[in-house]
Amino acid sequence: MDLQAKTNWFNVNDGKSSGVVIGLSVQEDNAEVLGRMPNGRLDKDRLNTVFAGMVASLEHLGFSDILSNPKQRTITVPSATPRDKSRIQIKLLEYERSLGGMGLLAPSSTYHHFAVGLTGEKMSSSKPKTTIFLRDDLATVEKKIKRAFSGGQATVEEHRRIGGNPDIDVAYRYMMYFFEDDDSYLAEINADYRAGKILAGEMKQLCIDRATAWLGDLHDMRDQTAHLVKDFLASDAR
Numbered sequence: 001m002d003l004q005a006k007t008n009w010f011n012v013n014d015g016k017s018s019g020v021v022i023g024l025s026v027q028e029d030n031a032e033v034l035g036r037m038p039n040g041r042l043d044k045d046r047l048n049t050v051f052a053g054m055v056a057s058l059e060h061l062g063f064s065d066i067l068s069n070p071k072q073r074t075i076t077v078p079s080a081t082p083r084d085k086s087r088i089q090i091k092l093l094e095y096e097r098s099l100g101g102m103g104l105l106a107p108s109s110t111y112h113h114f115a116v117g118l119t120g121e122k123m124s125s126s127k128p129k130t131t132i133f134l135r136d137d138l139a140t141v142e143k144k145i146k147r148a149f150s151g152g153q154a155t156v157e158e159h160r161r162i163g164g165n166p167d168i169d170v171a172y173r174y175m176m177y178f179f180e181d182d183d184s185y186l187a188e189i190n191a192d193y194r195a196g197k198i199l200a201g202e203m204k205q206l207c208i209d210r211a212t213a214w215l216g217d218l219h220d221m222r223d224q225t226a227h228l229v230k231d232f233l234a235s236d237a238r
Helices: 002-007 044-059 080-097 138-146 156-162 170-179 183-194 202-232
Strands: 009-012 021-022 068-071 076-077
Touching: 009 080, 021 080, 044 068, 044 076, 044 080, 138 170, 138 202, 170 183, 170 202, 183 202
Parallel strands: none
Antiparallel strands: 009 021, 021 076, 068 076
């Protein structure tokens, strides 16, 4: 949402007493399109063309009291109400995209999954047993996963009869979050775990295999590129 607000070319705000005020947001990647030439001077014809396009977009919404002021780089619509702001913004985002901009609209909501710690509780950098660190050696990773919180039953017999719960099983959740990209495979082992076909220890081993392969590749790539790190550091940080 922060990205959306920073990249929009046209800012739609409430007027001081009433109406809506639209201002230009001139940025490095849109400066020339909005009339600023490479030498820093203003291309008034180009700016006027941009404002004419903005006015035309607003006229399509039925506004007739549009006050365009390219010199101040603002447009005021006195009759617009707060309820009109979203309509105006969407229309101007369409216009922005026609000019080559991204025209991003903020989502109405976002949804997140909480990645639990290995113990089934919150991760904490001060508690190494709760998470896997990128610099952990593979033996440590294997040991941590083997001790991870399980969604299995107390005995093998009970697990075969009742099945496990992948919703709370850390090994399964870590594969889902970090180490396994194949959704169909995840769905398959999810169903088998619930049916008792896969034991808790087997689920942990599946996670170990994928986690150690992923981290092993990461360690190899880090070793291969370690000599390049200094090229990205400031001279006083080397």
